[in-house]
Amino acid sequence: MEFFRAWADPASVLGFLVSLVGFFITIVIVLRSKSAAEKTGAAVAEVRQKLALQTAVFALNRVLADVDELKALHRASSWEVLPPRYSSLRRQLAAFKGTYPDLTRKQKTTIQGIIAQFSEIESIVEESLASKQAPPDPPSLNRIASEQGDKLNDIVIAIQKTIGGGKA
Amino acid sequence: MTEEKLWQLVQRLAEKTAQGALIWEATAAPNTFQTSFPQYSVRIAELDKPDRRGTEYMLECLDGSGSVIERVTDLAIQKAVPVSNMEVSRTMQDLYTMARRRSLSVDTALDSLLSELEMAS
Numbered sequence: 319m320e321f322f323r324a325w326a327d328p329a330s331v332l333g334f335l336v337s338l339v340g341f342f343i344t345i346v347i348v349l350r351s352k353s354a355a356e357k358t359g360a361a362v363a364e365v366r367q368k369l370a371l372q373t374a375v376f377a378l379n380r381v382l383a384d385v386d387e388l389k390a391l392h393r394a395s396s397w398e399v400l401p402p403r404y405s406s407l408r409r410q411l412a413a414f415k416g417t418y419p420d421l422t423r424k425q426k427t428t429i430q431g432i433i434a435q436f437s438e439i440e441s442i443v444e445e446s447l448a449s450k451q452a453p454p455d456p457p458s459l460n461r462i463a464s465e466q467g468d469k470l471n472d473i474v475i476a477i478q479k480t481i482g483g484g485k486a
Numbered sequence: 487m488t489e490e491k492l493w494q495l496v497q498r499l500a501e502k503t504a505q506g507a508l509i510w511e512a513t514a515a516p517n518t519f520q521t522s523f524p525q526y527s528v529r530i531a532e533l534d535k536p537d538r539r540g541t542e543y544m545l546e547c548l549d550g551s552g553s554v555i556e557r558v559t560d561l562a563i564q565k566a567v568p569v570s571n572m573e574v575s576r577t578m579q580d581l582y583t584m585a586r587r588r589s590l591s592v593d594t595a596l597d598s599l600l601s602e603l604e605m606a607s
Contacts (some may be wrong), residue, residue, distance in 0.1 A: 323493075327487030356495055396507075408552045409551065409553055412550050412551045412552075415524075415550065416550070424523055426524035426525075427522050427523055428520050429521040430523065430524060430525065430526070430527055430550065431492065431509075431511065431521075431522035431527060432547050433527070433548075433550070433551065433552040434513075434520050434522060434527035434529070435511075435513060435514070435520070436552065437548060437553070438513045438514050438515050438518070438520075438529075439514045440517060440552075441515075454516075455514075455516075458514050459514050462512075462513065462514045468521050
C-alpha cells in the first residue's frame with residue numbers, strides 16, 4: 319500500500335503529460351489532414367473553374383462560327399433561311415449571359431448589345447420577307463454582324479487569358 | 487403609369503448621355519441607335535413622318551433576349567404625361583442627337599479637324 323501511495327502522484331502527473339502529448343499529436347494530425355483536404359478542395363475548384371472557362375470559350379467560338387455563317391448567307395441573299403438562325407443565335411447568347419457566372423458587367427452589357435443588334439437585323443429581314451423585297455441595305459447588315467463578331471472575339475480572348483493566367 | 491416611367495427613363499438617359507456615361511452605337515436600321523445594360527437595351531429612332539411637319543422620335547426597350555417589350559413615341563408621352571409638348575419633343579430630340587453624335591464619334595472627329603486646322607494655320 320505504501321508503494322502505491324508513494325507513486326500515485328508521480329504516475330498521475332506522468333499520465334497527464336502523456337495525455338497532453340497525445341492530445342497535441344492528435345491536433346497536429348487533424349490540422350495536417352484538414353490542410354490536405356483544403357488543398358484538394360482548392361485544386362478541385364480550380365479544375366472546375368478551368369473547365370467552365372473552356373466550356374465558355376467553346377460556346378462562344380460556336381456562336382462566332384454562326385455569325386460567320388450568317389454573313390455568308392447575307393452575301394448569298396438567302397433571306398428565307400435567316401430569321402430562325404438569328405433567333406437561335408440570340409437564344410445562345412442569352413443563355414450564355416444568364417448561366418456563365420464569371421462575366422464582368424461590361425461583358426454582359428456587350429453581349430446584351432449584340433443580342434439587340436441581331437434582333438434589329440432580324441426585324442429588318444422579316445419586314446423585307448413580308449414585303450417580298452430584299453433588305454434595303456444588305457452590306458450594312460454584314461458590317462454590323464462583323465462588328466458584333468469582333469466584340470465576341472474580344473470576350474473569347476479575355477476568357478482565354480483568364481485560363482492561361484490560372485485565375486478566376 | 488407606364489408612360490410616366492418612360493418619360494423618366496427618357497430624361498435619365500438624356501442626363502447620363504450628356505455626362506458621357508452611356509455608350510451608344512449605330513444599328514442596322516437607319517436613324518436608329520442603341521445603348522445596352524447587362525439585362526436590357528434601349529433604342530432611340532428618328533421617324534420620318536411625311537404627313538406631319540417635323541419628325542417623331544421613338545424609344546424602344548428590349549429584354550434580355552432582344553424582344554421589344556415597350557415602345558413609345560414623343561407624341562404618346564405628350565398625351566399621357568402632364569408636361570409641355572415642347573419639353574418632351576426637345577428632350578427626345580436632344581437624346582437622339584446626342585446618341586447619334588456619340589455613336590459616330592462626331593466630337594472626336596471635330597476635335598481632330600480643328601486640331602489639324604490649327605496646325606495648318
